[in-house]
Structure formats: C-alpha cells, structure tokens
Amino acid sequence: MNIPVVEKILSSNDTLADENRAMLDAAGVFGINMMASPGAGKTSLIEMTLQRLGGELRLGVIEGDLATSLDAERAQRAGATAIQINTGGNCHLEAYMIRDALRQLPLSELDLLIVENVGNLVCPANWKLGTHKNILVASIPEGDDKPYKYPGMYRGVEAVVINKVDLLPYVPFRMDYFKQGIEVLNPGVEIFSLSCRTGEGMEAWLTWLKGLRQ
C-alpha cells in the first residue's frame, strides 16, 4: 500500500534533481555528491582539498548532517563558502534540500560545489541530488569487505577515494581484495588511494578534481 507513495516521492525527487543540475549548469558550477560511512573522512578530505585548491578554484560546500553544524564550521574555517543542512534525523540528503541550499549560495562566484552527504553507506545511493558526479570515500579501518557488503553504494559512483592509507601497517586490509570488489561492481571506476592526515596521494585526486571544472 505504501509502495506507490514511495515511488511518487522518488520520482518527484528526480525532477527536483534535474532542476538542481540545470541551476548548477547555468552558473557554470561543477557539483559533486560525496558519500561515505560515518568517520571515513569526508570532512577531512574537503578541508585538505580546500587548503590545496583554494587558490585555484572557488569552492562551495553543502554539509548534510542530522543535527549539528560541526562540519560546516570546519569547512568555513578552511575557507569555503559553506551551507549547513540539518536533515532533522533523516538518513540521507534529498534534492529539495539541495535546492534550498543552492538558492542561498552565491553560485556565480563558485567553480566547484562539494555536497557532503549524511554518513551512511546505504540510503544516500537512492537519492539523486542533481550533482554531476557521485564520489564514495572509503577508509582503510572500515575493512576490505565493504564493496561486497554495500554493493549499491559502490555501484553508483564515478570515483572511490580510499582514505587513511597511513593506517595500512596497523590494520588487516587486503588492498587487492578490496579493489577487486570495486572492479566487479563498477568496472573502470576512478580510484584514489590517499591519506588526508599525511597528504600522501592527494596530488592525483586534486588533478582529477581540477579536470572536472566546467
């Protein structure tokens, strides 16, 4: 009985997502939807990206969180134009939330917009936001079985960032097994191995990001 309602919500979400895309395109802003498990390091990756690219690209950030504005404060301190969305307990961002945030951002003054989704490896994959690329941030301590256990998320992204490679000596993690899982679900997807803490591997990620600029 509730299935038609859910379908209607998803379809109306897609319509709003298309409108968001049109708004970004009109302003020449490239949009990224960054998804991850809680604590994989999305906010740290955004901070490092801002520090390294802030002089070359004008970056905006939309932070999605259940309740606080901790992440938007971190992004603002790092130099971004940041908007916080509090989902009020909702486990993922939806297109209407992004539309409201886009209206508050000075889009004509931005080149790249990073949307940090709620930390969740399941639900965000089902909700288009209107961004141009979906990116998944994974991290070494989460374990090498995650592509196998959360296939929906790994299947729907255009790039996977493997963060916290500095912890490889301290945790059991078979990189080959992990990458094989990704490759089966999402052949040819871009993969970046890096550490936001040590800076290792950041260069390839930043070069790729700069190439996305519209």
Next chain:
Amino acid sequence: MNIPVVEKILSSNDTLADENRAMLDAAGVFGINMMASPGAGKTSLIEMTLQRLGGELRLGVIEGDLATSLDAERAQRAGATAIQINTGGNCHLEAYMIRDALRQLPLSELDLLIVENVGNLVCPANWKLGTHKNILVASIPEGDDKPYKYPGMYRGVEAVVINKVDLLPYVPFRMDYFKQGIEVLNPGVEIFSLSCRTGEGMEAWLTWLKGLRQ
C-alpha cells in the same frame, strides 16, 4: 499524505517486536541488538565473544546484511548457531525479519542471541526488534565527534563498546570529548573500551554479557 502510512508501519513493527520479545522470554534467551557504522567491528566483536564465551554460554547470531552471507559464515566458523538475513537493500533490520529468523533458530538450545544489525548509524535506531538490550559499537578511527553527529543512535542504547583502542596512537581521538558526548546524550550508559584485535579490555565486556544471561 505518506505520514499515516509510515506511522502504521512503525506501530505494526512495535507489535511484532513485542511478540519477538515474548518468544525470547519464553525460551529463556537474552537478546541483544548490536548496531554500528559499517566497519566498526561488530562481526569481529561477535567472533571474539564466541571464542571467549562459547564454552560457558550457548550463543546464537542473527546477521543482517544487504546482500551477502559473509558475516554469518564468519559467525558460524567461530562456533555460533547463525542465521543470515538479507535485507535486499533495506538499510536496517525490522521486527518481522527477526521473527522469521527466530522461527528457524533452536531457541531452547540458546542462552544469548546477538542480532547484528545492518551497518548504519541512523536508521536502525528507529526500529525495535524485540531484543532486551541495544548496543552500539563505535571505533576509534571513526573520530571523536560521532556522538555529537549521530545523537539518535547514541541516545537509544544501553551500552557503547569503543572498539579498536589499539589504533589510539595512530589517529587523532580525544577520549574525554567522545565520552562527554555520550554522557550528555545518555547519562550513565555502560561504556567498554576494547580492541578485538589485541584482546585488550575484553574481560569487562564479557563479564557484563554473562551477567545479562536470563
């Protein structure tokens, strides 16, 4: 328009959860709902618990996963009577899934039943399963801000296990700040700091678990 439908679903879930509880009580089985972010170490904690308590308690495990049976295989290898629930993409377990699993388990031959929920720090908090205690497994590499960012989950549990303390020397993590966040949301909640990898701190957790036995 969809709100009444959602309410009806939640209320019917609660009724089924009550029935599950009655089924566990009748069989003298103590049930635990174990929740966590993906990769916090729920399955490892279950494995270590089985290894250490297998001789004293008869343990059953219900594993909730999106698609695979990887975790049930790990629990079975560690000596548990294990049932796998594949949620088919659903981001949390619901009481009806547990009811079906309970019917397949030899409840009269068990003392303790651990339900491993889907790795997700948001949605599982809203769905009662009929277990006696809710437990959250956190882990050091997730970061010390998680109680502040996922308050619903930290508020609704009777115990928090802080796993992977062996990684404390390698990641920034303020234990005081983390515990303060928990204490504000959930005063007096049981907290266990341990490492499934090194075995550090396991004793207090195991003693607590044994005390729960009906």
